[in-house]
Amino acid sequence: MAALHVAVAVVVDARQQVLISRRATAAHQGGLWEFPGGKVEPGESVNEALARELREELGIEPGASRPLLLVPFDYGDKAVLLDVHLVTQFRGEARGLEGQPLAWVSPAQLSQYRFPAANLAIVDAVQQALGD
Numbered sequence: 001m002a003a004l005h006v007a008v009a010v011v012v013d014a015r016q017q018v019l020i021s022r023r024a025t026a027a028h029q030g031g032l033w034e035f036p037g038g039k040v041e042p043g044e045s046v047n048e049a050l051a052r053e054l055r056e057e058l059g060i061e062p063g064a065s066r067p068l069l070l071v072p073f074d075y076g077d078k079a080v081l082l083d084v085h086l087v088t089q090f091r092g093e094a095r096g097l098e099g100q101p102l103a104w105v106s107p108a109q110l111s112q113y114r115f116p117a118a119n120l121a122i123v124d125a126v127q128q129a130l131g132d
């Protein structure tokens with residue numbers, strides 16, 4: 001089964017706080033915290049998917065971003081390829097447009113939240129890239 005290509009954004013504000021959101025209980029890996037993002041649709045580039053997901057889920061428009069890491073992970077019921085980007089500039093104020101709780105936390109504080117298993121590598125990379 002081909003892995004699902006997922007665009008994932010680590011949004012960082014001017015104070016070096018990182019945005020996380022909580023997945024709906026009924027969703028895959030529900031109830032856990034995540035970085036905003038979603039599936040890359042057919043015909044879409046990963047950057048287009050990233051911008052669309054940030055618009056749909058948070059109401060922000062990304063400016064500068066750069067690739068951070070790729071995380072292939074097989075959950076057993078689903079295989080994903082998380083294409084993670086650091087978004088260091090954006091317009092607008094993030095809101096949970098799908099009713100999802102949001103939190104801005106320091107890189108060090110990320111270790112205190114429960115994420116899907118694939119995200120442990122992302123938390124490590126963020127702490128290394130931004131310092132904690």
Ligand SMILES: Nc1nc2c([nH]c(=O)n2[C@@H]2O[C@H](COP(=O)(O)OP(=O)(O)OP(=O)(O)O)[C@@H](O)[C@H]2O)c(=O)[nH]1
Nearest residue numbers: 006008028029034035036037038039078080116118119
């Ligand atoms: N967005 C996001 N997805 C993640 C993360 N970590 C992780 O394993 N995933 C997995 O990636 C897959 C796709 O993400 P998603 O459910 O957000 O996709 P989407 O927004 O297009 O969902 P939708 O089907 O509700 O429209 C899910 O199986 C999810 O469990 C993460 O940090 N952020």
Ligand SMILES: [Mg+2]
Nearest residue numbers: 036037038039
């Ligand atoms: Mg999503």
